[in-house]
Amino acid sequence: MSLLEVNDLTVKFYTEEGVVNAVDNLSFSIDRGEKFGVVGESGAGKSVTALSVMRLIESPGHIESGEVLFNGENLLEMSDEEIRSIRGNEIAMVFQDAQTALNPVYTVGEQISETIRHHLGYDETEAKERSIQLLDTVGIPDAESRFSDYPHEFSGGMQQRAIIAMALSCDPDLLICDEPTTALDVTIETKILQEIETLADEFDTAIQLITHDLGVVADVCDRVMVMYAGKPVEKAPVEELYYDPKHPYTVGLMSSIPRIGDERERLQTIPGTMPDLVDLPSGCSFHPRCPYAEESCTRSEPALVDPETGAVATDDDEHVAACLEYTGELTDGLGYEVTVRDSSDDAEVETVAGAKASSAVDTDVPDAGGDRRD
Amino acid sequence: MTKTTDGRGRIQITGFDADEVKEREPLSDWQETSGGEAVGRWTRVWERFKRNRTALIGLTIVAVMSLLAIFARPVEVMGLTVQPISLAPYPPEEILWIRHDVSQNTPPSWSHPMGIDGEARDVFSRVLAGGRYSISIGFVVVAITGTIGLVYGSISGYFGGWIDEVMMRIVDMILAFPALILAMIIVSMFGGGYWQLVAAFTIFGWATYARLMRGEVLKIKENEYVMAAKALGARDRLVIFRHIVPNAVPPLIVYATLQIGTVVIGVAALGFLGLGMDPGTAEWGTMLENGRNAIIPGPGGDIRWWITVFPGAAIFLFVMSMNMIGDGVNDALDAQETGVAGGGDK
Amino acid sequence: MSLRRFILKRLLLTVPILFGVSVITFALVHLTPGDPISQMVAENPNVSQAEEAQLRAQYGLDGTLWEQYATWIGNVLSGDFGDVYGSSQSVAGVLISRLPETIALGLFGWVFALVIAIPTGVYAAINKDKFGDTASRIIALSGISIPNFWLGLMLILVGALWLGWWDVGAPRTAVYHPEMLWFLILPGITVGTAAAASIMRVMRTSMAEELNKEYVVAARAKGLPERKIILKHVLRNSMISVVTLAAMLTASIVAGSVVVETVFNWPGLGRELVQAIHGHEINLIMAITLFTGFFIVLANLLADILYAVLDPRIRYD
Numbered sequence A: 001m002s003l004l005e006v007n008d009l010t011v012k013f014y015t016e017e018g019v020v021n022a023v024d025n026l027s028f029s030i031d032r033g034e035k036f037g038v039v040g041e042s043g044a045g046k047s048v049t050a051l052s053v054m055r056l057i058e059s060p061g062h063i064e065s066g067e068v069l070f071n072g073e074n075l076l077e078m079s080d081e082e083i084r085s086i087r088g089n090e091i092a093m094v095f096q097d098a099q100t101a102l103n104p105v106y107t108v109g110e111q112i113s114e115t116i117r118h119h120l121g122y123d124e125t126e127a128k129e130r131s132i133q134l135l136d137t138v139g140i141p142d143a144e145s146r147f148s149d150y151p152h153e154f155s156g157g158m159q160q161r162a163i164i165a166m167a168l169s170c171d172p173d174l175l176i177c178d179e180p181t182t183a184l185d186v187t188i189e190t191k192i193l194q195e196i197e198t199l200a201d202e203f204d205t206a207i208q209l210i211t212h213d214l215g216v217v218a219d220v221c222d223r224v225m226v227m228y229a230g231k232p233v234e235k236a237p238v239e240e241l242y243y244d245p246k247h248p249y250t251v252g253l254m255s256s257i258p259r260i261g262d263e264r265e266r267l268q269t270i271p272g273t274m275p276d277l278v279d280l281p282s283g284c285s286f287h288p289r290c291p292y293a294e295e296s297c298t299r300s301e302p303a304l305v306d307p308e309t310g311a312v313a314t315d316d317d318e319h320v321a322a323c324l325e326y327t328g329e330l331t332d333g334l335g336y337e338v339t340v341r342d343s344s345d346d347a348e349v350e351t352v353a354g355a356k357a358s359s360a361v362d363t364d365v366p367d368a369g370g371d372r373r374d
Numbered sequence B: 001m002t003k004t005t006d007g008r009g010r011i012q013i014t015g016f017d018a019d020e021v022k023e024r025e026p027l028s029d030w031q032e033t034s035g036g037e038a039v040g041r042w043t044r045v046w047e048r049f050k051r052n053r054t055a056l057i058g059l060t061i062v063a064v065m066s067l068l069a070i071f072a073r074p075v076e077v078m079g080l081t082v083q084p085i086s087l088a089p090y091p092p093e094e095i096l097w098i099r100h101d102v103s104q105n106t107p108p109s110w111s112h113p114m115g116i117d118g119e120a121r122d123v124f125s126r127v128l129a130g131g132r133y134s135i136s137i138g139f140v141v142v143a144i145t146g147t148i149g150l151v152y153g154s155i156s157g158y159f160g161g162w163i164d165e166v167m168m169r170i171v172d173m174i175l176a177f178p179a180l181i182l183a184m185i186i187v188s189m190f191g192g193g194y195w196q197l198v199a200a201f202t203i204f205g206w207a208t209y210a211r212l213m214r215g216e217v218l219k220i221k222e223n224e225y226v227m228a229a230k231a232l233g234a235r236d237r238l239v240i241f242r243h244i245v246p247n248a249v250p251p252l253i254v255y256a257t258l259q260i261g262t263v264v265i266g267v268a269a270l271g272f273l274g275l276g277m278d279p280g281t282a283e284w285g286t287m288l289e290n291g292r293n294a295i296i297p298g299p300g301g302d303i304r305w306w307i308t309v310f311p312g313a314a315i316f317l318f319v320m321s322m323n324m325i326g327d328g329v330n331d332a333l334d335a336q337e338t339g340v341a342g343g344g345d346k
Numbered sequence C: 001m002s003l004r005r006f007i008l009k010r011l012l013l014t015v016p017i018l019f020g021v022s023v024i025t026f027a028l029v030h031l032t033p034g035d036p037i038s039q040m041v042a043e044n045p046n047v048s049q050a051e052e053a054q055l056r057a058q059y060g061l062d063g064t065l066w067e068q069y070a071t072w073i074g075n076v077l078s079g080d081f082g083d084v085y086g087s088s089q090s091v092a093g094v095l096i097s098r099l100p101e102t103i104a105l106g107l108f109g110w111v112f113a114l115v116i117a118i119p120t121g122v123y124a125a126i127n128k129d130k131f132g133d134t135a136s137r138i139i140a141l142s143g144i145s146i147p148n149f150w151l152g153l154m155l156i157l158v159g160a161l162w163l164g165w166w167d168v169g170a171p172r173t174a175v176y177h178p179e180m181l182w183f184l185i186l187p188g189i190t191v192g193t194a195a196a197a198s199i200m201r202v203m204r205t206s207m208a209e210e211l212n213k214e215y216v217v218a219a220r221a222k223g224l225p226e227r228k229i230i231l232k233h234v235l236r237n238s239m240i241s242v243v244t245l246a247a248m249l250t251a252s253i254v255a256g257s258v259v260v261e262t263v264f265n266w267p268g269l270g271r272e273l274v275q276a277i278h279g280h281e282i283n284l285i286m287a288i289t290l291f292t293g294f295f296i297v298l299a300n301l302l303a304d305i306l307y308a309v310l311d312p313r314i315r316y317d
């Protein structure tokens, strides 16, 4: 049994401008201790997915249908009381912008120990002790005295560490990280990511990492789901996604990562922007931006299929994608090619590849064509 | 080419041609909706305001009441009748029992829908005309104080330093007094009357605008375009009026709209305290002051409610409508603000 | 420690403002054309030039303005506000006898405002755009729009004339008598209504704004109960703007008491001021005005300090 299993989740927002189909018929699962990435440009529905998992969607948003099974229990059918005992305790969240996620009028320490007192029933002093320990664990120097500092007295990186400490405070099984490093600068970004990774291993916590940055995913995750306009368009183990991307959107994201030693004259970014979720294009939502789109793409909506067989995806399929190519409905096929060059082939890129041996894609430049904000 | 098994190596993607998308005919008639917002800033504010039903009701009531006040009696400017229409059935000051068959303190009837007051005057006519003073003073005072405050606050905020310090301390001192008390004292010194009332609310009334304006200017001053204009050697006056003022006015406008109501109440309050217009004048507050003894039951034990209810209700209705407009303007401008800032920044 | 320094700094800043307040008070009465002595002389043509000069000397109205101001402020600092011309009582005596009445009224209005406004504002923010919110918004809008003198008259009309629960010219008991509470109800509501309505509006807006902030989502994500999130996290943040407003409302309650005391014939400082203005009692006018200014400056000071206590970020700015 997976730790988290999301089945056919649909979330809509009823706004003045119309109904926003924020998440449409989404399914995925995360195993115990697994690191799962969710990638897409802003507006793809990543954050809504994360909030839905914790049932934190607020009006005008509404979870229309689907189930969220956590350890086999459907979170969407729980009472408010029950879901609250899971939030912060078994599923915890790290927010994009630590500065706004911390309440400015309470000390950082109080905000951490509050959670501990609430879920673990510790008293004031025990909770304080554990909070200081946690602050120390996430790498805040002089944790003892920092405990009674207010959020504004922390730097951005430290605030994010405090948020991580808070998230880990009750030893959660699943840690949802929503763009945890977007608000930070690049040097701190790497450190925080490493911190999350090691701590997750240490605490044996599964991670759902939400990001617009394929590079970050490559560093941290085991499996990846690419989302576009509220729908999953490709799911694959991270290596396969990089070496053998199946969906044109994934290909577009990858080709827009700038790389040193690139011979192309300029980057190929994905043209246009993510469509407004109120008014989605017909057929495959990606067709206005897809270089391989054909007439049929505007008519039929591709289902997630096994790209080898074209059969509708099942839970057992490792690698699935939603493009008409794999159901044989495209006449001209997908005209992209992925070439992998061994580092020794090419003196020019040797240093880069060597320095970044563990990842397939250079992560020096974080932006994957997406907007940094969400 | 085959995949390297150990995960090393570099991936390069070829054949993802963005230009193809730009050059081809759109496959469907779906279009990107964003980016089509070429309408001006104020047009958008107005669009939002128009959609606010409460604000529109307020606007209508204010317009109707102002028109009624203008057309209640003919308007003469220096002996010349510029407005001949007379909607009020009787001259508001006329004592009716002299020429008509009515007696004092008559309750509302068909011929006198708001009754007759203690001096045998027609309350309806008086209420119609009674808005002239308060409403026009409200608009005049707000126009003058708003302008003074705008200039004062811009100077203070733009130059900063000790100039700002001194100018703002003066504002602090003024704001230490309730406006009504200052107005009372000024009127008591100058005596009552229309322009005296305007002066009473103007002399110190600009202070809040000045403070608001200064705050906005301080925020805007740090913006790049202002910095750039200054760096390019633009003159101070130009920078202030070209670049800073237009961006700083929205909160002032909101305050001004609400302030009209406050001044109307203030004028009426002075009238009620016997410090406004001459005692017999048909002005809402003065009418209430005249009618105060009406709260004591009359000879037959009857309650002469109409004498106090109608003039006060007129003030209430006007001010409430003004506040509805103010809220509407606020919402329209606020939404605008967030629309421009567009999230991201804290 | 930094809080103490902040308070000290604020206190020091208050001194020049209080000085300015006294200058404005003085200037208001002395720079306007209607000099009280000339008014007295105009009203009473029998006064000779010599008598006029003597009167001026008696009231400290001779010499240059600066000398006059110096004499006046010197006396004020030693607790001497001069005499009331009409009754030759000391102004200080009048202040002391009237003050408790006004304080009782203001306090009642204040408590009424807070008790009504804060829970309603919180309720409205939580139930934003539902029926209860809409209703309370309309009531609040009426509350800030209704002229207090008319509200007072209407309350008398209903409470005293129709229902007969109060007497229009009721004999009053001493201020400290518990029965006073009954008499305080109508004028207290009248004085407090505008403040209640404003606080409610600000409470609702700031609370709604705070509820949209990410720390609220974060607190929910921590599994805290909604009640705790609102009462602990959100309320404290939204109180910051309410506290600032509350200080401003002190001015509104003070100004309101002037009118309301006149409506209800309440023997406080406000009614005294109106009578003083009608009678050109400049010593009394100056004393009450000065007093009002001081009081409001102190209220602002208190609000600033409270603000700093509530918002930890402020001390360092």
Ligand code: SF4
Pocket: A247, A248, A249, A284, A285, A286, A287, A290, A291, A292, A293, A294, A297, A302, A322, A323, A324, A325, A330
């Ligand atoms: S279905 Fe068509 S439009 Fe959609 S990704 Fe595949 S080729 Fe592109």
